[in-house]
């Protein structure tokens with residue numbers, strides 16, 4: 001870690017890699033933790049002092065006194081959900097107001113954005129994305145269309161702007177004949193959330209970050225979702241609507257590429273995906289069910305079953321290149337403890353064509369596997385790499401050789417202590 005740099009910690013597949021836990025392990029080393037993309041579609045589960053928290057919009061450094069947390073300009077914020085999340089932390093005894101700054105340039109998710117999210121999904125029929133329903137797509141669309149409201153608008157003719165935008169949304173919904181909704185309660189809570197947010201430090205976080213970097217502070221950019229859900233580089237259109245990659249750190253925080261230090265790429269020892277879209281390594285058999293059960297692979301936000309499969313090195317290589325990953329972090333190694341054979345996807349195949357590069361559209365491609373021996377050992381009590389069974393050490397070396405990037409951390413359980421430095 002270099003002083004005066006922004007290190008990025010990114011999920012590099014389909015999200016849900018377990019970033020929350022890693023950030024928790026990393027935060028003591030950083031002065032600032034900043035979210036740069038996404039919003040309440042994220043669900044970072046953190047176990048802190050024996051208590052479980054699911055953070056959605058608030059950065060994971062919030063538990064440490066003296067650390068600054070930033071919700072950056074690239075994020076979208078739903079005031080009502082922010083209030084819910086923040087109050088839970090306040091009740092648990094954490095003083096948020098001194099530790100959290102929210103960018104005035106971040107965009108606001110309105111109650112009607114959530115209705116639009118449902119309406120657009122319904123209109124897509126069988127091609128629906130399977131969104132989290134949090135209004136992410138409609139909000140980012142309006143950001144790009146230059147019609148959205150920003151956090152900074154809260155202090156500035158707010159009601160007038162809100163009502164104008166809401167009226168526009170209601171018109172769109174009426175044009176779509178999407179009438180089965182009632183936002184009365186939602187809107188009341190949302191307005192309450194807006195009032196609540198006023199008591200927070202709504203600042204020009206970009207300028208603050210420049211100052212902090214000049215002072216030699218260390219900043220951790222906490223990713224949300226994953227590279228394959230990135231609006232540009234993911235499996236479009238089955239993606240989220242933000243820039244989830246290293247490039248998004250620059251645009252979503254207002255820092256320059258030369259400010260980026262390490263890029264930590266997090267992946268699981270196997271693959272998962274929530275929502276619709278192509279997934280060449282998906283297992284429809286009992287092995288997939290077994291991975292889901294052992295790994296508790298159910299969505300943190302929606303509770304949906306996650307689709308499961310073996311590790312996909314085609315996707316991983318692509319993500320490493322897109323992000324400039326300098327270190328890999330392998331999560332949930334212990335989930336594979338009981339498997340006799342562990343498969344790794346090394347290429348995709350379609351109509352007799354084989355490729356190791358990520359295709360434009362992964363629909364219809366099937367996975368080509370190599371088989372490696374399972375380690376058949378309980379990893380969960382291991383604290384040092386010298387304790388690792390040979391088959392696990394071989395699995396890690398295999399990934400490192402194929403990817404050309406070192407694996408520097410292996411997680412062997414949900415607890416902070418179950419983290420092995422390599």
Ligand code: IMP
Nearest residue numbers: 015041042130131132136239240274275
């Ligand atoms: P949206 O972000 O709610 O628009 O959802 C778009 C796609 O991204 C859907 O397939 C979601 O399931 C997926 N998605 C969004 N956030 C997350 C996340 O934090 N983890 C995993 N998948 C996510």
